[in-house]
Amino acid sequence: MAVNKVNEDLLRERARYTFNIEELTNFIDGGEEGTRNRREVEDMVIHVKELHDEVPEDYLSHKERYENAVKKGCILIDLLKEHVLRHSSFDAYKPSNMYRVLSMAKEVSPVLLHMGMFVPTIFGQASAEQQEEWLHKALMLEIIGTYAQTELGHGTFLRGLETTATYDPSTEEFVLHSPTLTSYKWWPGGLGQTANHCIVVAQLYSREKCYGVHAFLVQIRDSETHMPLPGIKVGDIGPKLGFQTANNGFLGFDHFRIPRKNMLMRNAQVLKDGRYVKSKSDKLTYGTMMLVRVMIVSDAAYELSRAATIAARYSAVRRQSMPRPGQPEPQILDYVTQQHKVFIAIATSHALRLTGGWLWDAYSSLTHDLDQGNLDQLPELHALACCLKAISSRDSNSLVEQCRMSCGGHGYMSSSNFPTIYGATAATVTYEGEYTVMLLQTARYLMKAWKEALGGIVLTPTVAYMVTYNKAKPAWVNTPEAIIQGFHAVAVGKVKEAADGIEYHQNSGKDYEDAWNAASVMLVKASECYCRAIICETFWKEIQKHSRSMSRNLAVVLQQLSELYLSYWVLERSGDFFQVRTVPLTRTKFEFVSFASPKCHCQMCTGFVAHITSVVVLAVQVSIQNLTLTFCTRKRNEFDIGSC
Numbered sequence: 110m111a112v113n114k115v116n117e118d119l120l121r122e123r124a125r126y127t128f129n130i131e132e133l134t135n136f137i138d139g140g141e142e143g144t145r146n147r148r149e150v151e152d153m154v155i156h157v158k159e160l161h162d163e164v165p166e167d168y169l170s171h172k173e174r175y176e177n178a179v180k181k182g183c184i185l186i187d188l189l190k191e192h193v194l195r196h197s198s199f200d201a202y203k204p205s206n207m208y209r210v211l212s213m214a215k216e217v218s219p220v221l222l223h224m225g226m227f228v229p230t231i232f233g234q235a236s237a238e239q240q241e242e243w244l245h246k247a248l249m250l251e252i253i254g255t256y257a258q259t260e261l262g263h264g265t266f267l268r269g270l271e272t273t274a275t276y277d278p279s280t281e282e283f284v285l286h287s288p289t290l291t292s293y294k295w296w297p298g299g300l301g302q303t304a305n306h307c308i309v310v311a312q313l314y315s316r317e318k319c320y321g322v323h324a325f326l327v328q329i330r331d332s333e334t335h336m337p338l339p340g341i342k343v344g345d346i347g348p349k350l351g352f353q354t355a356n357n358g359f360l361g362f363d364h365f366r367i368p369r370k371n372m373l374m375r376n377a378q379v380l381k382d383g384r385y386v387k388s389k390s391d392k393l394t395y396g397t398m399m400l401v402r403v404m405i406v407s408d409a410a411y412e413l414s415r416a417a418t419i420a421a422r423y424s425a426v427r428r429q430s431m432p433r434p435g436q437p438e439p440q441i442l443d444y445v446t447q448q449h450k451v452f453i454a455i456a457t458s459h460a461l462r463l464t465g466g467w468l469w470d471a472y473s474s475l476t477h478d479l480d481q482g483n484l485d486q487l488p489e490l491h492a493l494a495c496c497l498k499a500i501s502s503r504d505s506n507s508l509v510e511q512c513r514m515s516c517g518g519h520g521y522m523s524s525s526n527f528p529t530i531y532g533a534t535a536a537t538v539t540y541e542g543e544y545t546v547m548l549l550q551t552a553r554y555l556m557k558a559w560k561e562a563l564g565g566i567v568l569t570p571t572v573a574y575m576v577t578y579n580k581a582k583p584a585w586v587n588t589p590e591a592i593i594q595g596f597h598a599v600a601v602g603k604v605k606e607a608a609d610g611i612e613y614h615q616n617s618g619k620d621y622e623d624a625w626n627a628a629s630v631m632l633v634k635a636s637e638c639y640c641r642a643i644i645c646e647t648f649w650k651e652i653q654k655h656s657r658s659m660s661r662n663l664a665v666v667l668q669q670l671s672e673l674y675l676s677y678w679v680l681e682r683s684g685d686f687f688q689v690r691t692v693p694l695t696r697t698k699f700e701f702v703s704f705a706s707p708k709c710h711c712q713m714c715t716g717f718v719a720h721i722t723s724v725v726v727l728a729v730q731v732s733i734q735n736l737t738l739t740f741c742t743r744k745r746n747e748f749d750i751g752s753c
């Protein structure tokens with residue numbers, strides 16, 4: 110059998126790296142232990158022939174694709190259980206680890222929602238007694254669940270959900286009902302044919318009063334026959350852009366009864382007699398969504414790292430055109446335009462991975478606070494989770510598309526894996542909070558923060574700079590730190606512009622809701638700029654922090670990637686920076702001037718040139734589970750990414 114010979118160009122590129130590959134691998138995996146765990150699981154999986162398709166999945170019927178995905182999910186989970194029993198070194202039953210294992214199959218797993226949302230909801234919203242009853246069964250997949258919140262008529266507007274859960278004290282049961290067609294649950298992953306339980310989000314009624322949306326754990330299919338229980342209508346919603354094996358389904362209730370104890374009661378409760386016990390905060394019901402949004406940032410990084418690997422590798426081996434007659438066709442990696450497409454994808458995968466880790470730490474700290482009854486950090490974390498989920502998923506999806514295009518026709522092949530990665534990242538921009546809606550949620554927070562800044566009130570960490578910029582314009586010199594300050598100034602300017610926009614519309618006679626709507630494009634922009642500033646600052650600071658404990662050669666390359674990221678986004682947002690009026694470059698002062706002002710001039714941008722020499726590079730060696738970029742640093746022509 111012919112042995113796959115590694116491409117000469119790839120070998121040559123790999124021979125050029127200037128730093129320790131294993132060190133970078135450990136950095137990406139979050140340490141040596143992370144690499145060891147990942148490799149153990151990869152080694153366990155990679156040799157299982159049933160996980161490799163004989164026939165391309167695109168040539169299978171919908172039913173065959175689903176069955177194939179179920180088969181692979183079962184194999185992976187059995188391998189994981191066996192591995193845990195054998196080694197117990199890999200915490201298999203952490204949802205994120207289980208999720209990572211399931212994502213080793215090319216197809217989206219029909220049990221993705223079980224691990225991604227059903228189990229986390231039990232962790233986050235079930236009482237101790239309820240966890241005692243359900244958690245082990247869920248972790249062992251003795252029950253398979255999903256998260257049924259979205260309805261045909263409502264996905265964003267949760268307060269508008271129509272499914273009802275009406276408490277009957279005579280039987281100590283909730284009666285679940287779908288009063289309209291638009292109240293049918295629509296989208297939940299695994300609901301089509303896979304799940305036999307689900308978390309149902311419904312309007313809670315007791316003693317004729319509505320208490321808003323709450324979560325319930327509901328069995329929908331018979332544990333033996335897997336048939337829908339009486340009073341349950343359930344099935345598959347049909348083909349989609351991607352995610353074809355996620356098994357998204359619909360669910361309708363016809364006066365379906367569940368025991369009182371199936372209301373998730375960590376936060377709020379309904380007593381036997383129907384009395385409602387309020388939660389510390391209604392917002393705690395939204396906890397699972399915040400968790401998944403936080404996880405999505407890391408997931409966006411992971412999916413982008415896969416695409417960047419494919420594109421960088423292809424760019425090393427593809428030769429095309431003949432700039433010099435008679436000369437060999439050059440590697441397309443030598444074209445600056447190709448570098449401009451691919452390098453930012455590599456840099457962004459690192460930026461989002463590190464930001465995702467930072468956000469996860471903030472979320473972990475919040476959950477600890479919530480357990481102590483301290484909700485102080487909840488509003489800021491909600492705002493952060495919303496904008497970072499939105500921007501990371503959108504950046505990831507658009508850069509995946511950019512990577513695909515950088516591979517020409519071969520990028521359009523299913524075998525490139527770009528279509529699968531694109532389909533997965535496109536979904537992420539919408540699910541768990543639609544892009545614009547999420548940015549508007551963050552804008553709510555920013556408008557409040559701005560009002561506090563004007564009053565000189567000390568603000569939470571990620572908006573504290575608003576007080577500074579609102580009072581004294583900082584002096585800065587042209588350094589990465591200064592660029593970050595520039596992003597802060599732009600964010601403040603956009604927040605101010607949006608707040609002024611709302612005020613302008615109110616002064617012209619609109620009520621607040623209409624004024625908000627009229628200014629909503631500016632509000633979205635303000636959130637985008639606030640979020641970009643966070644990613645830029647976090648990426649830079651994380652690299653500075655980790656550089657101190659890594660070899661110099663690796664630190665240099667990672668520093669270059671973070672400088673590339675900063676420079677790229679200054680140039681992408683040069684219009685916003687143009688709005689930042691400066692004095693002569695030596696002592697630059699920021700003053701944000703809205704477009705309305707004729708005085709706008711900019712020196713920071715003129716001559717703003719970021720020379721990124723000997724950038725990054727090249728060939729890559731991809732591991733299944735994670736991006737382990739094997740860089741060969743290759744002296745590239747100095748390229749000027751230009752002034753604005």
Ligand SMILES: CCCCCCCCCC/C=C\C/C=C/C(=O)SCCNC(=O)CCNC(=O)[C@H](O)C(C)(C)COP(=O)(O)OP(=O)(O)OC[C@H]1O[C@@H](n2cnc3c(N)ncnc32)[C@H](O)[C@@H]1OP(=O)(O)O
Nearest residue numbers: 205208225264265266267268392395404408491540541542
């Ligand atoms: C390594 C592992 C990787 C794993 C990767 C992922 C694994 C799983 C992936 C599975 C794949 C697909 C699953 C998809 C699932 C779904 O899509 S589930 C459904 C998701 N749906 C949504 O996100 C709905 C979005 N809409 C909303 O959230 C609501 O519109 C919103 C609550 C934002 C606003 O609703 P309104 O009724 O208008 O209320 P509003 O007045 O705006 O806000 C009320 C108030 O509450 C605060 N708030 C809102 N949400 C939260 C929250 N989540 N946490 C905390 N606080 C929240 C808001 O700020 C307001 O507060 P204020 O003080 O009044 O300003």
Ligand SMILES: Cc1cc2nc3c(=O)[nH]c(=O)nc-3n(C[C@H](O)[C@H](O)[C@H](O)COP(=O)(O)OP(=O)(O)OC[C@H]3O[C@@H](n4cnc5c(N)ncnc54)[C@H](O)[C@@H]3O)c2cc1C
Nearest residue numbers: 256257258259263264265296297298536540541542543545
């Ligand atoms: C692949 C996939 C998997 C999913 N899995 C699940 C799942 O497992 N469980 C689940 O419960 N749900 C799931 N969903 C549903 C998902 O959560 C919703 O699609 C999402 O919340 C958006 O809601 P919507 O579809 O109703 O869109 P809408 O909210 O109707 O959005 C449509 C448009 O209206 C705009 N809009 C809406 N509200 C506002 C506003 N207040 N201000 C300004 N503009 C607004 C939006 O910006 C958007 O442009 C999934 C969706 C997808 C695509």
